[in-house]
Amino acid sequence: MSISLPALEPLLPGLLLVGVAILLLMYEVFAGQADRTYAAHLAVVGLGLSMFLSLKAVGTPRALLFGTDLANAPLIVDDFARVASALVAAAGLVAALLSPSYAKNAGHDHGEYYGLILFAVVGMMIMSMAGDLMTFFLGLETMSIAVYALTGLRAHDPRSTEAALKYFLMGAFATGFLLFGIALVYGATASVSLATLATFKAGSPLLTLGIALILIGFAFKVAAVPFHMWAPDVYEGAPTPVTGFMAVGVKAAAFIALLRLVHSGLGVSAQTDSTWIPILSALAVLTILVGNVLALVQQNVKRMLAYSSVSHAGYLLIGVVAAARGEASAGSAIIFYLTSYTFMTLGAFGVLTFLERKEGGPESERYGAFAGIGFRHPALGMAMSLFMVALAGMPPTGGFFGKLYLFTAAIRAEETWLALVGIAGSLISVYYYLRVIVAFYMREVPEPGPTPTATRSAQLTLGVALAAFFVLQLGLFPAPLLALTKSAMLSLGL
């Protein structure tokens, strides 16, 4: 085995972020300033650059790092990984834009905050590139540990520390399942590589148990029912921009890693044990129904969005089932859905950030608190209406095409009933999304009424505007992103 310095150039987008993050940490502690807006700007520039580098490399051949073939390379930088990296970098970018004024208002304006976001994004990138389960585990933990800390940053708010502890304990619990599953798979196949796993046939109980435990770990991470208990509390308690980042970034990274696992590791040719596919279908149905029904009864908008994010995980699971059935278009539908979901969810949490009151607390998150906002802040009202319409999956937004592609893929994979459940769930969701718009426009304006915009800032405005732009863009011109997702799936060998 000859040892030589590997060409690290394909990792540049990630290495750049690590560099910026360490720079931010060191600058914070050795030359810290009172105002950390500079840190947000630096993080945004780094994330933007990293996103640009990832997208620029799309179309170039696959790069294997630290290995010579698919069976021994821990990191695989193909178009799939590049598109996914750009997606999670975009999520981090918008989240960083939402943060500075919120952090100042909530009293957690630390420079480390942006460093943690960058580290989490790097972890997500590693997850999307992982060619073996152990590398995937390392990426997952890099992401999770950073997000645990982000959740608890509002250290003087009991809701934030409670959310952080809950998230940490449940996340570590899930990690335990995942790791034990990986260990069993290693025991059964003498390797953790996805390509090696794909060559093993069904029948070994060790392998079946291992894959089941790994899938349970995934279900925890994406908050699929019945492993969703932590999600609403954590989403409610975390600082609002972090909630947005968590809802989109963690979910996107987990689904992208799951997609690679299904395609490259579990063998869509049904060579391996496929008993887990019906179980995954059942999880999808449960997740959609429970998520939507519980979202209906919430009085707190942040919490409603948490349950709605649970139900979105259910729609995405439909896509995973279709992908596992060998439907080629399911993968690109999932990536398209994740992208539009990223922008509409971050946008919605951005509007919530805008409306955060000076004193914070759950009171500023209730439906009643938003009475008349649509008239007092017309632009904000328009933006929120757009995001809600998109989340409900109505045209002319990216949310519509996301659901269209996803359910079409399910029907093509002969999982029509799953698609029907998804459509039924979407119909339920229209009620609670429209309820937000009703609160914004059709409730009487309390007089004199507080002006709940303690956190207005140029960065926040830019973040919400960017999200709104992309939601509309994806709804009106979905073709470019669709082409991108198709080339991503082609690089996986489909």
Added chain:
Amino acid sequence: MSPAIPVENYLYLAIVLFSIGAAGVLIRRNAIVVFMCIELMLNAANLVLISFARHHADPAGHIYVLLVMAVAAAEVAVGLAIMIAMFRERKSIHVDDLRDMHG
């Protein structure tokens, strides 16, 4: 580790350890004890990795164990920090006291 002990025995031991850990997470109410149970689950996985690494004569498995230990240490650091923050707020680290949010 005597070569005469078959690898299945290590596997059974690991499964028992994992189950004890998982049951502890569900039963115990002190956050630190819950976390110790999670560590037990991780170490059960380590045991599987190390015994199969030997069984397959594959040194990579030994490295995985070291990686897992390092990751677990980083997790401990963040977890303890979160628990300290929680203790400062509430003077308690019982998971039953985590009930500001519900519904």
Added chain:
Amino acid sequence: MGFAHPGPQGPQRLPLTRVDPHTTDPVSTMPFDFAQVLIFMLVAIGFVLVALTLSRLVAPRVLNADKGEIYECGERPIGDAWFNFNPRFYIIALVFVVFDVEVALTFPIAVVFKAWKEQGAGLIALAELLVFLVILAAGLAYVWKKRDLEWIKTVTGGPWAAANQSQKGPARRAAWEPR
């Protein structure tokens, strides 16, 4: 990562496995090896049982309040055994744990370093190790600068320090105190 499957499954030994020079077949002698442990265990348990039974039979029984106390090396116990340790310990512990365990990652490199050097890749191994150590050192510098290595944390900024400026001396507070 990336080691080929060794072939047919079955117990295989690494070259490092030590085999007892007095036995040729570890399988057939193992029960006898274990018999020694078993006898040792039986003797130990028997010893405890005999000692306890004897003292119960022979020792005089005088009960008083002092005897009912928890045994703490002859001292009268102070306070409850179940109390919260000072949270400062946790901060020290979590800093310690990270650095302690991360160092475990450097040991594998020490093992293979010589082989790598002979293959002419010593510099790469050294560079990799140094990158890792520099990141750890950055963490240490961070903790140091944040004053979390001090038992009593000196606060230089924030409202807490301002409130204490009027009093003599720098504002000092324990790292664990609620702000």
